[in-house]
Amino acid sequence: MAIAALQRLRNACDQCGADAPSKLFEKAGDCYVRCDRCGLVYLDPQPTDAELAAIYDEHYYDAWGSGVNAAHVGDLKRRTFRLMLDRLARNASVRSGRLLDLGCATGYLLEVAQQGGFEPFGVELNPFSAKQAQQKFGAHRVHCGTVDDAPFASGSFDVAVMSDLLEHVRSPRKLLARTHALLSPGGALIVVAPDVGGLSSRLLRSSWTDYKREHLFYFDKRSLSAALRQGGFEVREVRAFPKFLDLSYIRQQLVQYPTPLFTPMVRAMTAVLPERAKRVAFPIFAGSMMAIAVKP
Secondary structure (H helix, E strand, C coil): CHHHHHHHCCCCCCCCCCCCCEEEEEECCEEEEECCCCCCEEECCCCCHHHHHHHCCCCHHHHHCCCCCHHHHHHHHHHHHHHHHHHHHHHHCCCCEEEEEECCCCCHHHHHHHHCCEEEEEEECCHHHHHHHHHHHCCCCEEECCHHHCCCCCCCEEEEEEECCHHHCCCHHHHHHHHHHHEEEEEEEEEEEEECCCHHHHHHHHHCCCCCCCCCEEECHHHHHHHHHHCCCEEEEEEECCEEECHHHHHHHHHHCCCCCHHHHHHHHHHHCCHHHHCCCEEECCCEEEEEEECC
């Protein structure tokens, strides 16, 4: 049994192919490892397709508070996505064209992109979320499935976005290669992902809220830059990225994904603050980073 477990830990790294990662820790029965060659952190072994399907059910976005608070959550998301597209314009000079949101959820980013002059398209694996996005933009614009079976032609997009997606897929290397093919020359890619080298990860260690089963891979700024270059991209920027949040949203997240430090602290704060104070949105660096890259 011990030999079999050791063999499972020696799966090849998706990024560099090294086959002897170092074990970091176990959490909720899952093993987290780091590649000694390139620094990529990943879950090994990965959950089965059936286990992931059970995670990505119709309640997956409950942590957003997207039921009774859907309008409010939507406003927070849109403000974050506007900031994202502003950064794109400044760093890659792209302000219009065909935009593909990979993992578009219910379509908040696509709404912002359309308002900003982009022609919106999306891919979403979760059928419950994809249906909502299709109702907004049409089934011909939002594909329910993966980018591998999406009916989009190579070189047909000016912008691709992966907002909190790259860490979810079976092979980030293959997704980046496929996305590179979908972009036209000069096309831009935005990646937003948890930063395993960031302050929140280093403070919380294994209690970091982004260590969860559906996150199969974990990048820091160095490994994300390397992955983008390996995928054929020219990296323009990789830096910490703030998201617009408020205390009501933060509390919802920390109830869904509790930590020994921040969950009781935020619960205590929200218990005494008036509702208006809990709904004040502000940009907060909560452990995410953003990369902007272009296809030469």
